[in-house]
Amino acid sequence: MSLIATDRVVPATDTSATEGRIVWDAPKSLWWFGHLAGTIIAVTVFPQWDGVGVMLLLTALTVCAGHSVGMHRLLIHRTFEAPLWLERALVWLGTLVGMAGPMGMIRAHDMRDWHQRQAECPHHPSHGAGFWRDAWWQMHCRFDLAHPPRFQIEPQIADDPVLRLIERHWMAQQIPLAVILWALGGWAWVFWGISTRIVLSLSGHWAVGHFAHRQGHQGWRIEGLPVQGYNLPGLGLITFGENWHGNHHAFPHSARHGIEPGQLDPGFWFIRALETLGLARAIRLPDSAPPREGLTRVIPLAAPRERLINEP
Template sequence: MTCRSTMRMIALPDSDACEGRVRWAPIRSLWMIGMTGSALVLAPLTVTPGAVLLWLATSAVTLCLGHSIGMHRLLIHRSFTAPLWFERVLVYLGTLVGMAGPMAMVRQHDMRDWAQRQVECHDLHAHRAPFFRDAWWQMHCRLDLAHPPRFVPEARLRDDRFLAWLERSWMAQQIPWALLFLWAGGLPWLVWGVPMRVAVGVTGHWLVGHITHRRGPQGWSVDDVAVQGYDLPAAALITFGEAWHGNHHAWPDSARLGIEPGQHDPGWWVLLGLRRLGLVRDLKEPAMLSPREGLRRAAETATAHRPPGGRFVSR
């Protein structure tokens, strides 16, 4: 089975994952500067128990239901299915994280995924730059490859008017919530409910990606690719399972990211609950998927291994 995200990137004869130029992305950068600056200046002055609880609750909902489940596991990888109305609710919550619109999220993810699967790729896609440069690149810049692949989204993404509306208005989606928080809890709720949430969520997303593409425990490896995925067990709970990134590189279309015994995956727990309610179905796990070409257990001998719930033959 071909990974869903790789089907949207069509390599051309001259496609090259290495040659390119990092350029400042002014709209994205000013957005992040505004959110981060507001959080740094105003959050320490507006700390209240209610504001902190609001930040925790809204961060959990948007990052878990929205980003991890809605954007990543559903919209990008189609690792489960859901009624269209519920899919749109999840993607809307993912848009509120404040990283980008849904189509930009899909394109950025698929471009990075394609590049990392090549034998070599640019330092930006590999998170190979030093810490602060990588932060600047990932949150304030874009990489223009000289010879990129062609992005061809499927019709259900390309022709969805709701997704197109979210794509045009993803920044403005914060405004109704900002007004609601201001009315309900004053300036503390506004600051902690919007700029603090967005700044911490987006910066945390970059930080986990920076670490999990460079070092850490590794249960699986893939031969002949530019970038490996690693796990970050300490962040498993607060990332709702996304920190099991080595597992995700191994089984990208699995709805379950914590696939080994003892690997906590709150996003998967939520999906199981949603399945009991009849809101999602067809949850994919490694046993249902074909292994990636070159996938093997990290530091394995030439023996066969089993992923949770199924067979795996080393290649």
């Protein structure tokens, strides 16, 4: 069976997208459990509202500006352009989410995307397992292919000295923030602003990915693929637009995820704010690239397509 290649994933003649095994990823798992212990300390030893407020504020900053905009829409998909210093800053904020460094995030994202574009996709990259098993697999394990494809990151990213430094010490990026939090609010702010935030962010990221690949609203589908993306209405504000995953599957090149009326997308609002400040340009929308092969409309549009997906 021939395998589809993507920009960063190039299968070899012996590559298989299905032959592999799920193994416990000790560093990733111990990282999560360590911060779970810190979360328990925050809740039981330091049950204070200022800590909760710091956690919520930093979660919004790192997940919206860092993960959704910096890592996902800019670094991975190049849906807009920004000055190099700003790109590095946003990626650093995304690293603070606690999931991986910039290269690790690109690899995890693109390998999952590659799997989901093949004729057959295993349960791990498709989120096909049950709720608890998928949670364990995604947050504590990895899927090792017996014959993996070649993975190539473009030199613009792979050779960037700042991104390479962040990647090499991605877990240690929490330390400067922890020092600041300790100076301002003591250990309570450290446990709330670091450990509790990381556990909430990682668990929330998995939950959105789990449900957004199983069922929900669909505006479009990609015919011929075993894995579809779904929208999760009502979660736009707390996921910063990442809940519109069905739209993202349809238009992965678009900086805007919430493309239909009423689909709130704070991540895109942030990009528009950067544009107003002269810090973002060449912002791509659904019509900025040809439609994906197999793209099919599921629900009729409530407004003309050109107006709907290109309006500010």
